[in-house]
Amino acid sequence: MIALVFPGQGSQYIGMGKEFFDKFEFIKNLFDKGENITNLPLKRLCFEGSFEELTQTINLQVSLTITNIACYEVLKSQLEKKSIPVSFVAGHSLGEYSALYASKVLSLEDVLLAVKERGKLMDLEGKKSSSAMYAIIDFPLEELEKLVKEAKDIVVISNYNSPKQLVISGNVPSVDEIAEKAKNLGAKKVIKLKVSAGFHSPLMKEAEIAFSKILNSLNWNDPQIPFVSNITGKEERSGDTIKELMKKQITSSVRWIDCVEYIYNNGVKVFVEVGPKKVLCGLISQILEGKTFKCYNIENFETLENFLKNL
Structure with a gap:
């Protein structure tokens, strides 16, 4: 059994996703779509920088999400060839939106519009707070x-x-x-932490209220791959329930320990971090210390080949 986990803010670097972009036409199309949806220069931000511009909350949330999704699409094409199912998806904070895309709770357009607005609101809170x-x-x-x-x-x-x-x-x-x-x-x-405000706390209440209106305007589906929520630390099966949880996400604690333990206790022994760096693999190793499991990351051809040969 395999679970896919998606990183959040802090995993970004210049050049993330570029190998897959250069090789695959469908990833070039994905970035073109992302730019049309968000009106942000995602290719320039992700591949050329500057790092300072990339890390501005307004740019970062969309840039990291499109990179996670690009890595997921490449991995998905390989898993489908081998008929390997995914048992769970989860994301850390911002990474939850990539997990919602993977589980088909939200479309590409809805995910990117949501994280763009989330970035704007969090940036605004940072300036006020x-x-x-x-x-x-x-x-x-x-x-x-x-x-x-x-x-x-x-x-x-x-x-x-x-x-x-x-x-x-x-x-x-x-x-x-x-x-x-x-x-x-x-x-x-x-x-x-190099963040603009105290996120995942009651201090984000105004942002939560404003963001709830945006989330209400999106089309929420029941997950096609079981989705494990940061807020409850367990699987959530209803699109409507997930929508209500995502409204509270900015003001709620990220219960990553609970998420990982839930997935592990439900039979998963292989975790795949889908997106830049290996931040979540590090955390998973600490959470499951002394237990039998493997954690891979997928961000370029070397990491993809390493995962596939160990399957």
């Missing part, structure tokens, strides 16, 4: 929960990425104070 996010490395969850409860202002655990990597999100200076306390109490590392 004095909030931040920190990754807290190797620090007990119970201890962090206690610290967060003691915060003077809004601070939440926004990402349960792995037992060794938690993320907090909240208003400045409270979130800075909690990060400093965690460091003083023995966290191995505390890293301020």
